[in-house]
Amino acid sequence: MGEFLHQLDRALYAALPGALVSLLILLTLAPIRLPDVMSAAPLLPLMAVYHFCLFRADALPAWLLFVLGMLFDLLQGGPGAPVGISALQFLLVRQVILGNQKYLVSVSFTFIWLGYAILSAAAVTLSWWVAALLTWRWIDPQPAFFQYIVSLFLYPIFGWVLGRGRNRDPLNAPGSRS
Amino acid sequence: MALRNAVAQTAASVRQLVQRFSLALLVAAAAGTMLIGKADTVLLERVRAAALDLVSPLLEAMSRPVATVNDFIATVEDLADLRAENARLREENARLLAWQSVARRLEVENGELRGLLNFKEGPQATFITARVVGDSGSAFVRSMLLNVGRRAGVASGQAVVTGEGLIGRITEVGDSWSRVLLLSDLSFRLPVLVERTRERAILTGDNSPLAKLVMTQSVVGIQVGDRIITSGHGGSFPVGIPVGVVASTTDGIRVRPLGEVTRLEFVRVIDYGITGLVTGPAPPPEVFGPPAPPPAPPAAKPAAASKGR
Numbered sequence: 001m002g003e004f005l006h007q008l009d010r011a012l013y014a015a016l017p018g019a020l021v022s023l024l025i026l027l028t029l030a031p032i033r034l035p036d037v038m039s040a041a042p043l044l045p046l047m048a049v050y051h052f053c054l055f056r057a058d059a060l061p062a063w064l065l066f067v068l069g070m071l072f073d074l075l076q077g078g079p080g081a082p083v084g085i086s087a088l089q090f091l092l093v094r095q096v097i098l099g100n101q102k103y104l105v106s107v108s109f110t111f112i113w114l115g116y117a118i119l120s121a122a123a124v125t126l127s128w129w130v131a132a133l134l135t136w137r138w139i140d141p142q143p144a145f146f147q148y149i150v151s152l153f154l155y156p157i158f159g160w161v162l163g164r165g166r167n168r169d170p171l172n173a174p175g176s177r178s
Numbered sequence: 179m180a181l182r183n184a185v186a187q188t189a190a191s192v193r194q195l196v197q198r199f200s201l202a203l204l205v206a207a208a209a210g211t212m213l214i215g216k217a218d219t220v221l222l223e224r225v226r227a228a229a230l231d232l233v234s235p236l237l238e239a240m241s242r243p244v245a246t247v248n249d250f251i252a253t254v255e256d257l258a259d260l261r262a263e264n265a266r267l268r269e270e271n272a273r274l275l276a277w278q279s280v281a282r283r284l285e286v287e288n289g290e291l292r293g294l295l296n297f298k299e300g301p302q303a304t305f306i307t308a309r310v311v312g313d314s315g316s317a318f319v320r321s322m323l324l325n326v327g328r329r330a331g332v333a334s335g336q337a338v339v340t341g342e343g344l345i346g347r348i349t350e351v352g353d354s355w356s357r358v359l360l361l362s363d364l365s366f367r368l369p370v371l372v373e374r375t376r377e378r379a380i381l382t383g384d385n386s387p388l389a390k391l392v393m394t395q396s397v398v399g400i401q402v403g404d405r406i407i408t409s410g411h412g413g414s415f416p417v418g419i420p421v422g423v424v425a426s427t428t429d430g431i432r433v434r435p436l437g438e439v440t441r442l443e444f445v446r447v448i449d450y451g452i453t454g455l456v457t458g459p460a461p462p463p464e465v466f467g468p469p470a471p472p473p474a475p476p477a478a479k480p481a482a483a484s485k486g487r
Contacts, residue, residue: 026236028315030244031322031442040317066204070211074229077350077357079365080318080385083222084211091205124317131318134216135364140386144317 017052017059018068024048025072040143043151045072046123047158049090050116053097054104065090080131080139088130089123109159116155124148227352230323234311234355238325241311245443303416306330306447308338311355318385320363322346326447327354337408337448343420343436344368344408345445358445361389361421361435369411370421375399378409381421381433389422391431400424406433416450 024044032041045068052060069087076086096119097104104115124144132139196203215222256263308330312323326332328351336348338358346360347368359366366383370391377400380393391406404424410417422433 026233026240029233029237029312029323030240031310031313032244032248041313041315062201062204066208069208071229074226075233075312076314076316076319076321077226078314078316078319078321078359078363080320080363081314081316082212083215083226084208087208087211088205091201091208095201127318130212131364134212137364138384139318139364140384143385147317 014059017048017056018064021045021048021052021060021068022071025068025075028072029075040147042154043120043124043147044154044158045086046089046093046120047116047151047155048162049093050097050119051159051162053094054112054115057094057098057101060094062091062094065094079135081127082130082134085127085130089126092126093119093123109156112159113155116159117152120148120151223350227350230350230355230357231352234323234325234352237311237323238309241309241325248443303448303450306332306449308332308356308445308447310442310445318364320360320366320383320385321349322358322360322442322445324356324358324445324447325354327352327356329353331449332356332447333449336450337415337419338445339419339448340437340442340445343422345435345437345442347415348447356447361437362387368415368421369409370406371409372400372424373405373407374401375404378411379406379431381406388425388432388434391424391433400427400431402427416448419448 024047028041028044049060049065066087069085069090070083072086073081073083097115104112124147128139128141128144211222306326308324308326310322311325314321324332324338332348332351334348334351337344338346338348344361346358346363346366348356349359350357360383361368361381362383362385364383364385366381366389368381370379370381371377372379377395379391379395381389382392383389391400402424406421406424408415408417408419408421420436422435424431425434426432
């Protein structure tokens with residue numbers, strides 16, 4: 001019984017990042033009343049992808065990010081969100097993090113935040129470019145800009161909450177980073 | 179044995195190859211899908227509809243707690259300026275009562291004049307009330323998901339309104355969901371009329387809060403504050419749904435949409451023109467326009483005619 005519970009615990013732990021990204025995708029679609037200045041929801045799925053690729057990349061394999069990104073784009077709908085752009089964002093974020101992992105190990109939270117700022121700026125710019133190119137029109141970048149800024153200031157809270165979860169990780173030494 | 183070894187070796191090398199290139203493959207697949215989506219929209223719409231069929235029950239289940247949270251936020255916000263709001267509403271009420279009497283008088287007069295001319299009304303519109311269960315969430319798409327679909331009679335192209343005015347049109351329909359493309363979306367186009375000058379134009383969105391008015395015959399006559407209404411050209415929209423108010427004329431003509439989009443919980447889909455096709459007992463259709471117009475009985479026609487003389 002104990003062994004079974006332990007296995008269940010491990011399985012849930014392994015499934016957590018994927019499940020959380022899926023949940024955040026749904027939450028992004030929910031018609032939550034945002035302040036008037038924000039016409040777009042914060043980049044919650046991207047935050048989760050960044051966080052988990054940094055600390056638990058094994059739990060978010062590339063194929064899963066691809067599937068989740070595709071699903072996200074399919075649900076968003078419209079020519080401004082071409083299907084595949086989120087998948088591309090997620091995959092590129094993952095690859096950049098894995099490629100620079102040696103610099104990102106055991107750095108202070110400020111640097112992790114800075115990394116998020118740079119990577120999400122690149123991701124938002126990419127999606128703006130792709131949307132503008134594919135529709136061949138000038139797109140007002142202001143909603144995307146506000147989306148980026150709000151997400152930037154939400155990330156510390158987000159990282160803190162997920163960091164608490166990580167400290168209780170049965171596999172890691174508690175409080176190793178954050 | 180040797181064969182099995184060879185097979186195992188090949189499998190291992192294939193696996194290694196796939197692992198090495200999996201990222202490149204996935205990136206290429208994502209980029210390829212974007213291009214395919216541009217070229218073959220039908221295929222993608224099918225996949226999209228399947229995805230939404232799966233997810234819409236979840237969104238529907240989530241929408242009620244979300245509405246509760248939104249109500250709470252709205253209450254807190256409203257409490258802050260309750261007095262000012264009250265004074266404003268009192269003033270508006272007085273003004274509207276004056277307008278109401280004018281509208282009633284005009285309604286009667288209009289009815290009589292139509293009777294004189296033997297004027298034929300267009301098809302009457304019926305409404306389908308829907309709950310908003312999803313937003314787009316993307317910075318470059320302005321759309322909403324509704325919890326009604328084909329089963330409720332929703333069809334692609336129908337107008338979606340709130341009490342204030344038009345907010346968009348239905349673009350995708352599933353069995354029990356539909357997607358509304360909002361006025362401010364990049365790909366939105368709508369034939370409209372400037373109410374005061376009766377000038378025709380096309381309204382387009384560009385992802386900013388203000389929509390753009392293009393293809394006007396002449397820009398000179400249009401002033402800030404002019405109301406924009408649907409023109410009915412194109413068929414699926416009734417004439418005269420309020421769309422917006424001209425907000426600026428300096429940098430092209432910009433229109434502020436009337437239907438408030440950020441805090442919607444319920445909207446109405448206008449089912450227009452389908453009344454001629456549906457047979458069997460149907461609920462009495464609601465007429466779009468001012469409430470409770472005094473009925474103009476057919477018997478009044480000769481009377482009106484004699485009064486006119």
